[in-house]
Amino acid sequence: MEALGRILLVEDDPKDVELTLTALDEYNLANEVVVVGDGEQALDYLYYRGNFMRRARENPAVLLLDLKLPKVDGLEVLKQIKGDENLKLIPVVVLTSSHEEKDMVASYQLGVNAYVVKPVDFHEFVNAIKELGVFWAVINEPPPGSIKKR
Amino acid sequence: MHLQRYGLAVVSVGVASAAALLLQHFQLRDAALPTLLLAVAITSWYGGPGPAVLAAILSLMSVAYFFAPPLYSLHIEPQEYPYFIIFASFAALITWFAIIRRRAETELRQARDQLEIEVAKQTQQGDLLNLTHDSIFVRDMNAMITYWNRGAEEFYGWTRKEAIGKRPADLLRTVFPKPFEEVWQELLRTDRWEGELRHTKANGLEVIVASRWSLRRDPQGRPLAILETGNDITARKSWEEEMQALNHELAKRSSALEASNKELEAFAYSISHDLRAPLRHTAGFAELLRKSAAASLDEKSQRYLIMILESAKRMGSLIDDLLAFSRISRAEAHFSNLSLQQLVQEAMAEVGQDATDHQIVWKIDPLPEWYGDRPMLRLALVNLISNAVKFSRTRPQAKIEIGCIEHKHDHVVLFVRDNGVGFDMKYSNKLFGVFQRLHPQEAFEGTGIGLATVQRIVHRHGGRIWAEGTVGGGATFYISLSKITGAN
Numbered sequence: 125m126e127a128l129g130r131i132l133l134v135e136d137d138p139k140d141v142e143l144t145l146t147a148l149d150e151y152n153l154a155n156e157v158v159v160v161g162d163g164e165q166a167l168d169y170l171y172y173r174g175n176f177m178r179r180a181r182e183n184p185a186v187l188l189l190d191l192k193l194p195k196v197d198g199l200e201v202l203k204q205i206k207g208d209e210n211l212k213l214i215p216v217v218v219l220t221s222s223h224e225e226k227d228m229v230a231s232y233q234l235g236v237n238a239y240v241v242k243p244v245d246f247h248e249f250v251n252a253i254k255e256l257g258v259f260w261a262v263i264n265e266p267p268p269g270s271i272k273k274r
Numbered sequence: 275m276h277l278q279r280y281g282l283a284v285v286s287v288g289v290a291s292a293a294a295l296l297l298q299h300f301q302l303r304d305a306a307l308p309t310l311l312l313a314v315a316i317t318s319w320y321g322g323p324g325p326a327v328l329a330a331i332l333s334l335m336s337v338a339y340f341f342a343p344p345l346y347s348l349h350i351e352p353q354e355y356p357y358f359i360i361f362a363s364f365a366a367l368i369t370w371f372a373i374i375r376r377r378a379e380t381e382l383r384q385a386r387d388q389l390e391i392e393v394a395k396q397t398q399q400g401d402l403l404n405l406t407h408d409s410i411f412v413r414d415m416n417a418m419i420t421y422w423n424r425g426a427e428e429f430y431g432w433t434r435k436e437a438i439g440k441r442p443a444d445l446l447r448t449v450f451p452k453p454f455e456e457v458w459q460e461l462l463r464t465d466r467w468e469g470e471l472r473h474t475k476a477n478g479l480e481v482i483v484a485s486r487w488s489l490r491r492d493p494q495g496r497p498l499a500i501l502e503t504g505n506d507i508t509a510r511k512s513w514e515e516e517m518q519a520l521n522h523e524l525a526k527r528s529s530a531l532e533a534s535n536k537e538l539e540a541f542a543y544s545i546s547h548d549l550r551a552p553l554r555h556t557a558g559f560a561e562l563l564r565k566s567a568a569a570s571l572d573e574k575s576q577r578y579l580i581m582i583l584e585s586a587k588r589m590g591s592l593i594d595d596l597l598a599f600s601r602i603s604r605a606e607a608h609f610s611n612l613s614l615q616q617l618v619q620e621a622m623a624e625v626g627q628d629a630t631d632h633q634i635v636w637k638i639d640p641l642p643e644w645y646g647d648r649p650m651l652r653l654a655l656v657n658l659i660s661n662a663v664k665f666s667r668t669r670p671q672a673k674i675e676i677g678c679i680e681h682k683h684d685h686v687v688l689f690v691r692d693n694g695v696g697f698d699m700k701y702s703n704k705l706f707g708v709f710q711r712l713h714p715q716e717a718f719e720g721t722g723i724g725l726a727t728v729q730r731i732v733h734r735h736g737g738r739i740w741a742e743g744t745v746g747g748g749a750t751f752y753i754s755l756s757k758i759t760g761a762n
Contacts, residue, residue, distance in 0.1 A: 137551060143558040192547050221554070222546040223597060244553050244590030246561035246583075 130261050131157045132184040134166040134201065136193050147253035153261055158184070163196025167204060170211055183214050185270045186260035191220045191227055199230055206235040213267035215260055279321035283329035286313040291336040298341070306341040307361060314365045318372030326372050330365035334358060409504040415497055417441045429506060431476030442502070446473040462497070465489040470507070482511045535604065542600050549593055557586040595723040599708065602730045607647040614641035614688065617648070618676055621655035625663055632667045639677030642686060645757050646735050654731040657724040658690040658751050664718055665749065666694030684757045685737070693748040705741055728753070
């Protein structure tokens with residue numbers, strides 16, 4: 125596991141992971157990314173549990189979160205993060221396939237920092253991911269306790 | 275009256291004295307006592323106690339004066355005293371009998387008068403009870419019907435004669451809402467009971483009666499009789515039952531509808547998530563392939579890749595439009611007052627962003643205030659206006675007109691007219707179907723869902739949509755909106 129990643133990507137679909145990483149790679153951000161495949165692992169990572177017991181005691185600079193996830197779904201992960209004193213400052217960007225207004229409203233009510241619907245068009249997708257990665261991982265000054273830029 | 279009665283005393287004593295004197299004259303001695311006692315008796319019988327006392331005193335005086343020595347004097351010799359005492363005792367006895375008889379007679383008369391009054395009163399009440407349409411009957415404590423009014427005769431179909439003396443439970447085949455014992459206890463405790471009874475009429479029809487019972491007691495508090503007043507509620511009851519059944523059916527249907535709506539929602543949710551992902555992958559990897567293999571691919575292969583990309587993109591917009599379309603039906607409508615004029619301006623502004631590449635002459639008539647779901651009506655206008663813009667862009671001078679041809683208090687008809695390519699009226703029924711298109715994709719882009727969406731929005735506003743057009747002569751789309759259904 126990449127222990128020093130500034131971007132935590134929670135995504136169960138390997139094709140989406142590959143496309144996202146490809147997009148981020150154009151800005152040399154791919155090696156900053158830690159990928160977990162479900163909500164449970166995401167929480168394990170954030171709480172230093174299971175496989176992530178020995179990782180450095182630092183929060184990611186940004187969390188890219190899919191909503192439809194195995195085991196613990198995205199909205200539940202978001203709820204736990206925003207309800208935890210130590211985690212709630214981590215910027216969370218929901219990345220989802222769906223235009224469902226219900227999901228969007230629920231996400232904002234839980235305190236999501238941004239909500240992005242993945243475009244079908246690859247160029248748009250790449251642009252969206254790039255902008256997100258660049259903004260949250262490079263331009264944005266992360267809250268105290270986050271992993272610093274190398 | 276008094277004079278006559280006391281006169282009778284004087285006359286009868288006078289006559290008796292005269293008769294006694296006459297009899298004495300014919301040597302019939304000692305006739306005075308019985309004759310005068312007879313006079314006292316007659317007086318007391320017809321005159322009452324007062325005249326009887328007077329007659330007795332007069333008789334005594336008469337005896338003393340005419341018959342006892344010394345004659346013609348009221349003085350009485352001591353040896354005559356027993357004679358007078360016996361006479362006085364007899365007179366007193368007779369008077370006493372007269373008094374008792376008279377008292378009895380008076381009481382009897384009073385009782386009779388009271389009875390007459392009672393009878394008159396009862397008859398009057400009976401007549402009044404006969405006037406009401408409610409059925410009223412009385413049963414005594416042996417459960418025998420003792421009174422049966424005209425309402426009961428008409429309602430149940432048994433005459434008074436047939437009903438009186440019968441037991442109500444047998445005659446009417448009463449079905450109680452709860453055990454009779456409970457009804458009875460309540461009646462004895464509170465002197466009344468109310469409830470719904472099932473009765474069977476003479477013709478065999480079963481009826482439901484709202485029945486009110488009152489218990490009548492004698493002055494000592496013992497139950498005497500029960501008055502039952504009944505009101506036919508069969509019709510109301512069956513109506514209520516019908517309503518209940520309908521409500522039940524409605525609840526069942528609406529829960530079924532809710533379930534199918536939920537299912538539809540889950541289905542749409544699944545489509546929006548799971549169908550778009552593979553499309554994104556197809557487009558993404560095709561794009562990556564085009565980039566990485568650009569040098570090694572010939573022109574034909576490059577074109578294939580572009581076709582894959584375009585198809586994926588089109589599929590994406592089809593899914594998005596279809597979801598938006600289904601959302602129109604699923605979403606709850608929120609009706610409010612709005613300005614159609616302003617809505618048209620907003621819709622034009624939104625369409626205008628994509629329509630800057632050709633010249634359009636707009637003609638917007640004044641539009642009324644209306645009542646409807648703002649986002650939905652806005653979407654409908656955007657679709658209609660963008661269609662007008664799209665299909666008139668081949669014209670050197672595009673003209674779009676928006677107005678209102680009918681405005682009544684409860685409905686309004688708007689139109690959007692363009693001078694574009696128009697359509698053949700024989701396909702007008704295909705205009706509003708989902709994915710129905712009258713033009714090739716190359717000429718006019720689109721998913722064929724815009725007018726279907728407009729139609730659905732208009733339906734949700736209690737209106738309809740129709741169109742007129744000719745090939746090459748432009749098209750006019752009309753939508754009617756109704757106000758009355760605004761409440762749903």
